[in-house]
Amino acid sequence: MPSNPFKRFHDALTFRTKAVLAIIVLLLFIFLTVSIVVLSSNRRDFLHQAKRNSLEMTKSIVDACIEPLIISDLNSLMRIVHSTTRNSNIANIEIYDGSFRVLASSDLSRLGTIDSTLAGAPEIEKLFFTEEDARESTLWLSDWTVLAPLEIDDEILGALRIEFDEQAITHEMNTSLRNVSERLFLLALLVFAIGIVGALVVSYTVTTPIKRLNSNMLTFQKELYRVNENSSDGRRNGGDELKQLEMGFAQMAANLRKYLDELERLNEEKQTMHCMAVIGEMSTKIAHEVRNGLYSIRGAAQYLDKALDNELVHEYTRIIYESVESINKLTNSMLDFARPLKPNLKKCDLRRLIHKSVTLLKSDFEEKRIRLETKLGDSLFVRADENQINQVLMNLLLNAIDAVAEKGHICIQAEKKNGQVEVCIRDDGIGVPAHIQNEIFKPFVTYKSQGTGLGLSTVQKIVQSHRGRVWVKNNSDRGACFVFTLPVYAENEVRV
Numbered sequence: 001m002p003s004n005p006f007k008r009f010h011d012a013l014t015f016r017t018k019a020v021l022a023i024i025v026l027l028l029f030i031f032l033t034v035s036i037v038v039l040s041s042n043r044r045d046f047l048h049q050a051k052r053n054s055l056e057m058t059k060s061i062v063d064a065c066i067e068p069l070i071i072s073d074l075n076s077l078m079r080i081v082h083s084t085t086r087n088s089n090i091a092n093i094e095i096y097d098g099s100f101r102v103l104a105s106s107d108l109s110r111l112g113t114i115d116s117t118l119a120g121a122p123e124i125e126k127l128f129f130t131e132e133d134a135r136e137s138t139l140w141l142s143d144w145t146v147l148a149p150l151e152i153d154d155e156i157l158g159a160l161r162i163e164f165d166e167q168a169i170t171h172e173m174n175t176s177l178r179n180v181s182e183r184l185f186l187l188a189l190l191v192f193a194i195g196i197v198g199a200l201v202v203s204y205t206v207t208t209p210i211k212r213l214n215s216n217m218l219t220f221q222k223e224l225y226r227v228n229e230n231s232s233d234g235r236r237n238g239g240d241e242l243k244q245l246e247m248g249f250a251q252m253a254a255n256l257r258k259y260l261d262e263l264e265r266l267n268e269e270k271q272t273m274h275c276m277a278v279i280g281e282m283s284t285k286i287a288h289e290v291r292n293g294l295y296s297i298r299g300a301a302q303y304l305d306k307a308l309d310n311e312l313v314h315e316y317t318r319i320i321y322e323s324v325e326s327i328n329k330l331t332n333s334m335l336d337f338a339r340p341l342k343p344n345l346k347k348c349d350l351r352r353l354i355h356k357s358v359t360l361l362k363s364d365f366e367e368k369r370i371r372l373e374t375k376l377g378d379s380l381f382v383r384a385d386e387n388q389i390n391q392v393l394m395n396l397l398l399n400a401i402d403a404v405a406e407k408g409h410i411c412i413q414a415e416k417k418n419g420q421v422e423v424c425i426r427d428d429g430i431g432v433p434a435h436i437q438n439e440i441f442k443p444f445v446t447y448k449s450q451g452t453g454l455g456l457s458t459v460q461k462i463v464q465s466h467r468g469r470v471w472v473k474n475n476s477d478r479g480a481c482f483v484f485t486l487p488v489y490a491e492n493e494v495r496v
């Protein structure tokens with residue numbers, strides 16, 4: 001589960017939403033970059049142009065001032081000042097003579113005074129020379145204040161000072177920049193709309209086949225593996241289409257693995273059953289032959305025992321009887337095991353059957369002072385053959401009793417699970433090593449000196465004939481746990 005909220009948010013979005021969001025972020029980035037570049041270059045161009053215009057205006061005023069200055073026509077100079085100040089971009093204008101005396105000014109109080117800012121300046125001739133000794137036609141006193149010489153035939157008669165209105169120029173520039181921004185914004189809206197439609201079309205084209213593949217995969221799994229719909233769909237909620245496809249693949253791989261495991265298990269079961277059928281057939285024939293032979297040996301021994309009154313003969317005939325009995329017991333159990341099982345299926349109360357087998361084995365439990373625990377669910381009715389299930393319980397309990405030490409612990413647990421009753425017989429005995437867990441269900445596999453090795457194979461045979469399963473696992477601490485399942489009895493079930 002992703003704990004990061006950003007990752008959770010990212011996972012919750014569909015591919016389409018992600019594509020649209022990505023396009024919006026990309027376009028926003030492009031729009032901001034383009035806006036910054038365009039506006040800053042526009043601003044630079046505007047200021048450059050404004051300065052050029054100022055210089056041209058200054059030049060034309062200078063031309064107009066020369067003649068009235070030569071003839072000292074102060075009225076004309078004042079008219080020039082008045083007409084110039086009508087231009088909203090000009091804040092102040094002043095015309096000086098060669099000693100910086102104000103001859104005409106937009107500020108009448110300054111007429112006839114010497115300009116205090118230029119009073120300390122070198123002679124007017126030298127003022128317009130730069131360090132490289134080149135004559136300048138204008139001097140910028142500050143950003144927006146220009147001083148231009150009034151000259152005729154290289155003789156400087158005076159100077160013209162114009163102070164441009166920086167605020168007015170900035171305002172004009174801002175208006176122009178706002179117009180550019182509005183146009184950029186409209187253009188961005190158009191590009192955004194086209195981008196979003198494009199993203200939707202592309203994501204639709206990409207996700208449609210993915211969705212189809214996803215749903216085909218789900219249908220395929222449901223049909224082939226009979227996947228539980230709720231559990232599988234639950235895991236595929238959330239995330240975009242690609243994520244769902246990835247999860248779908250993982251799920252299909254997991255189901256396929258489960259399916260193959262189940263197939264392998266069924267195959268093994270089939271092989272075991274086939275093997276048991278062959279053994280059964282063979283052992284029936286052998287057991288019959290052996291039994292006939294045994295009867296003859298026993299008959300002959302009886303005859304010798306009666307005919308000869310000799311201690312040694314009595315001793316040997318007793319050994320022959322015992323051996324014959326033991327072989328006879330084995331052949332009988334072989335015949336029992338080989339006999340095909342035809343369970344007489346009826347409604348059985350498993351709780352009652354468990355209590356019955358526990359009662360039958362009471363003395364065995366007491367002998368080893370075993371602590372027995374039962375954890376049984378309510379109404380455990382199964383469709384089974386009572387005698388056969390009794391045999392299953394007895395075989396498993398006898399094995400558990402054999403496995404535990406004195407004062408050991410055995411627990412019988414039974415509950416309903418997925419339409420079946422699951423019975424688990426757990427002990428704290430020696431446990432079953434992993435490498436023999438499959439072996440012990442095969443006939444005649446025993447690790448006990450007196451065992452036949454038919455107990456667990458009989459259990460498996462019975463459980464399988466009831467359409468159940470049996471398996472063993474080791475407990476996490478110690479001991480083994482044998483589990484078998486039986487189908488639950490359903491009142492209205494169709495008998496086959």
Ligand SMILES: Nc1ncnc2c1ncn2[C@@H]1O[C@H](COP(=O)(O)OP(=O)(O)OP(=O)(O)O)[C@@H](O)[C@H]1O
Nearest residue numbers: 399400403431440446447448451452453454455456
């Ligand atoms: N609860 C258990 N704990 C440990 N090992 C077990 C347990 N149950 C069975 N086994 C092992 O499985 C082997 C096979 O058991 P199975 O019941 O088939 O035969 P057996 O008990 O040896 O002989 P029989 O049942 O004929 O007396 C046993 O020999 C034993 O080694």
Ligand SMILES: [Mg+2]
Nearest residue numbers: 395399455456
């Ligand atoms: Mg046994």
